[in-house]
Amino acid sequence: MNAARIRTDLRIVSDWITAGARVLDLGCGDGGLLRYLHEHRDVTGYGLEIDPEKIVRCVDNGVNVIQTDLDQGLSDFDADSFDQVVMTQTLQAVRRPDRLLDEMLRVAREGIVTFPNFAHWRLRYYLTVLGRMPMSGALSYRWYETPNIHLCTIRDFEELCRSKGIRIMERRVLSQSLREPVLADLLPNLRGEVALYRFTRPAH
Amino acid sequence: MPESIPSDSVGLVEPEKAHFSEPLALDCGLTLTAYDLVYETYGRLNADRSNAVLVCHALSGTHHAAGYHSREDRKPGWWETCIGPGKPLDTNRFFVVCCNNLGGCHGSTGPASLNPETGQPYGPDFPMVTVHDWVVSQARLADRLGIERWAAVVGGSLGGMQAMQWAIDYPERLGHALVIAAAPRLSAQNIAFNEVARQAIRSDPDFHDGRYQAQSTVPARGLMLARMLGHITYLSDEAMRAKFGRDLRKGKDDYDFHYEVEFEVESYLRYQGRVFVDRFDANTYLLMTKALDYFDPATAAGGSLSDALAGTSAKFLVASFTSDWRFPPARSREIVRALLDNDKDVVYAQIEADQGHDAFLMPIPQYRAVFGTYMQRIAREVGA
Numbered sequence: 278m279n280a281a282r283i284r285t286d287l288r289i290v291s292d293w294i295t296a297g298a299r300v301l302d303l304g305c306g307d308g309g310l311l312r313y314l315h316e317h318r319d320v321t322g323y324g325l326e327i328d329p330e331k332i333v334r335c336v337d338n339g340v341n342v343i344q345t346d347l348d349q350g351l352s353d354f355d356a357d358s359f360d361q362v363v364m365t366q367t368l369q370a371v372r373r374p375d376r377l378l379d380e381m382l383r384v385a386r387e388g389i390v391t392f393p394n395f396a397h398w399r400l401r402y403y404l405t406v407l408g409r410m411p412m413s414g415a416l417s418y419r420w421y422e423t424p425n426i427h428l429c430t431i432r433d434f435e436e437l438c439r440s441k442g443i444r445i446m447e448r449r450v451l452s453q454s455l456r457e458p459v460l461a462d463l464l465p466n467l468r469g470e471v472a473l474y475r476f477t478r479p480a481h
Numbered sequence: 482m483p484e485s486i487p488s489d490s491v492g493l494v495e496p497e498k499a500h501f502s503e504p505l506a507l508d509c510g511l512t513l514t515a516y517d518l519v520y521e522t523y524g525r526l527n528a529d530r531s532n533a534v535l536v537c538h539a540l541s542g543t544h545h546a547a548g549y550h551s552r553e554d555r556k557p558g559w560w561e562t563c564i565g566p567g568k569p570l571d572t573n574r575f576f577v578v579c580c581n582n583l584g585g586c587h588g589s590t591g592p593a594s595l596n597p598e599t600g601q602p603y604g605p606d607f608p609m610v611t612v613h614d615w616v617v618s619q620a621r622l623a624d625r626l627g628i629e630r631w632a633a634v635v636g637g638s639l640g641g642m643q644a645m646q647w648a649i650d651y652p653e654r655l656g657h658a659l660v661i662a663a664a665p666r667l668s669a670q671n672i673a674f675n676e677v678a679r680q681a682i683r684s685d686p687d688f689h690d691g692r693y694q695a696q697s698t699v700p701a702r703g704l705m706l707a708r709m710l711g712h713i714t715y716l717s718d719e720a721m722r723a724k725f726g727r728d729l730r731k732g733k734d735d736y737d738f739h740y741e742v743e744f745e746v747e748s749y750l751r752y753q754g755r756v757f758v759d760r761f762d763a764n765t766y767l768l769m770t771k772a773l774d775y776f777d778p779a780t781a782a783g784g785s786l787s788d789a790l791a792g793t794s795a796k797f798l799v800a801s802f803t804s805d806w807r808f809p810p811a812r813s814r815e816i817v818r819a820l821l822d823n824d825k826d827v828v829y830a831q832i833e834a835d836q837g838h839d840a841f842l843m844p845i846p847q848y849r850a851v852f853g854t855y856m857q858r859i860a861r862e863v864g865a
Contacts, residue, residue: 299824323821329847332830336798336854343817343829353818 283313285455286391286471290363293389293447293475294318298360301384303347303377304367307331308340315340322359325351348372351380359385366415366471368392369425375437382443382478391473394450396430396466414453415470431466434474442479449473486549489565490557491523491572494548496588499625505583505618508775511608515597518622519588520544520580523564524572526628532865533628534570534856535619535655536560536579537636537643540711540769541761544581544588547572560637562844569853570635574865578626583618584610584768592764593694604764605691612639612776616646620654632863633657633856634795637841638808639769642776645816648793649778657859658795659852662805662841664812665786665819666777671807674714675770678707682763691764704763705754712753717804717837721746779819786819796826798855800848802840803833828855 283291287310294300296318302311305324308331314320325345326332335342343353348371362385368374369392381388393415400411410420418425429437431450438445450469452458458468465472486492498519505513521544526533536546538559547564549557560579564570570577581589584607592607599606623631634647634655641663648658667675682688685703689696716724725746729735733743742748782789797820801813810831820827830851834840840848859865 321824323827329830329833332828333847333850333854336828336830336851336858339858341826341828343821343827344831345829353814353821355822358821 283309285457286365286451286473287313289449289451289473290365290389290391291318294320294361294363296320298322299358301325301351301354301359301362303351303362303364303381304370305331305335305340305342306365308335308338308342310363310365311335311340312338347377350376351384354384356383357386361385361387361389363389365389365391366393369428371427374427374429375441378437378441378443382476387446387475387477389473389475390434391471392429392434393425394431394466394469394472395428396432397470398467399453399470401467413470431469431472434472438474438476443476444479445474445476447475489567490561491548491565493552494521494523494545494550494558496521496544496550498588499622501618501621501625503621505614505621507608507614508611509609513583513590513608516583516590516618517588517594518580518583518590518618520578520622521546521548521558522579522626523547523577524575526576526626527865529864530628531630531632531863532575532860533623533626533631534575534577535623535631535634535647536564536570536577537615537619537634537640537647538579538582539636539638539640540773541708541757541766542640543585544579546579547577560842562842563849563852569849569856571853571856571860574860575632575856578622578628580619580622582610582615582769584765584772586762586765591762592691592768593762602694604694607764607768609771609775610768611772612642612646613650615643615772616650619643619647620651623654629654631655632859632865633659635659635661636663637661638663638838639773639776642773645790646776646778648795648797649789652792652794655795656863657798657855658793659798659800659855660813660816661798661800661852662802662808662813662838663799663816664808665779665815667774668812672774674710675774678710679767679770681706681710682767685763688763691767693763699758700763701758704758704761704766705751707763707766708757708761709750709754712750714807715837715839717806717835719804719835720837720839723835725749786815787822790816790819790825791823793820793823793825798828798830798851800830800832800841800851802836802838802848803831804835805838805840807838 300322302324362381403411450465451471545558546560547558596603634644641660644658682703685700688700728745778789779786801810
């Protein structure tokens with residue numbers, strides 16, 4: 278995979294990763310991000326994934342993948358065993374996102390999360406005008422088959438971080454088709470389709 | 482053998498024998514002055530000798546892992562599902578070696594072999610061998626074959642324990658360890674099953690304290706019971722339910738109220754037991770179960786599996802099967818956890834399967850996909 282072919286959201290995430298870092302990727306999919314980080318940023322670490330087909334693709338990508346159910350927590354990992362822990366487009370699919378955030382900041386000092394923003398205007402339109410459960414590029418499942426059981430908005434996420442004392446270091450939002458919108462800080466909760474956060478532990 | 486050799490089989494194979502006259506000091510304190518190892522190879526060793534894979538067999542396995550010995554052979558080697566052209570252990574790319582472990586009864590020196598000191602079969606005098614002893618003997622076989630470093634050491638169950646031991650004992654001599662359906666050591670329940678099996682053999686009146694060969698007999702009933710017991714632990718409840726249920730033997734539609742075989746599952750177990758007696762030596766079975774019981778690299782390293790694996794440099798594939806209750810996934814996770822503690826390279830796959838422990842011998846698509854893809858990755862690494 279070369280730099281040009283990596284998705285915009287993953288490019289932003291990889292820019293946030295320190296070169297040479299030890300990284301844990303939660304819900305690592307086909308291992309593409311970890312492979313990219315290994316090849317371009319000298320990153321080492323592990324990916325956790327539950328989907329059997331994706332495990333095979335991780336193996337093909339030469340990624341250290343551990344078949345794991347994230348809902349069981351990260352008890353196989355000691356505190357501070359990683360520099361950074363990443364979770365792309367998975368937060369909304371776990372049973373207790375709040376506890377997983379705690380777990381993330383237990384095993385690493387810094388976390389990176391991306392999720393579909395449920396307050397995006399198109400999703401609001403689905404619900405308020407059409408009266409239908411929202412669907413979009415980032416949320417392509419029908420209501421009865423979706424694995425996304427804990428959808429949240431940019432405001433919700435920031436409120437959760439505030440209540441936990443998690444310090445948000447950086448936020449980026451992407452619009453439809455993962456473009457970086459002009460004036461990104463203007464009404465992000467309305468205009469952002471995908472939210473990306475970089476955060477760290479509460480100061481003691 | 483089937484009417485024609487399937488294109489994905491290694492076909493007709495012949496075992497070879499290597500004699501070693503350099504004494505081997507064993508964990509138990511005794512020394513074997515000389516011994517034979519019988520082995521088979523499949524595929525070709527490449528010019529830079531980088532494509533060799535060692536396959537380690539399980540409790541009742543042999544060196545005959547793939548292919549057929551003759552055209553009359555009814556069954557192929559024990560891992561035919563995974564070894565052959567285009568299979569996970571692709572013999573078009575890898576040179577695969579499998580030897581009968583020391584103490585075995587299929588050609589390598591074991592209790593049924595003649596003791597050079599007495600001219601009689603060793604019988605119960607054959608020294609206890611451990612997984613570590615096997616690994617040392619396998620390393621000598623590697624030397625003999627001119628293999629400095631294995632691309633991978635691979636095994637299921639007790640074979641997986643040997644792969645792990647290889648990574649511990651000879652870190653520089655293998656690139657990868659594939660530890661399938663194994664455990665870092667036996668549980669009390671595992672040892673308990675082994676002990677019942679051993680008592681079944683040892684309490685058979687034909688056992689004669691292990692000197693049954695001199696009496697021209699075999700403890701057939703005991704060995705049969707041991708195998709029947711073992712077989713139950715290799716299958717899952719679900720697999721037995723699916724395969725036999727409560728079916729009565731063919732032609733029967735009601736109970737006969739006697740102790741002869743009535744249920745299909747009884748018939749199956751007795752058949753498995755009988756067949757086993759014809760191909761396996763009771764003293765070897767005793768030895769192999771003890772080797773399993775003694776395997777415990779954590780204790781050998783002072784108590785922690787993480788410490789035991791700290792010095793390894795192989796990359797690991799650890800795989801488990803969901804319905805395996807002999808060595809369940811949680812046991813494989815212990816191995817993974819110890820590797821993670823050491824920041825080692827590891828892939829862990831938990832394969833959905835209802836065949837129980839035996840699943841590691843079955844052609845399960847997800848298993849083959851993970852195993853095969855991992856091996857292809859190794860093939861790319863070593864230029865196989």
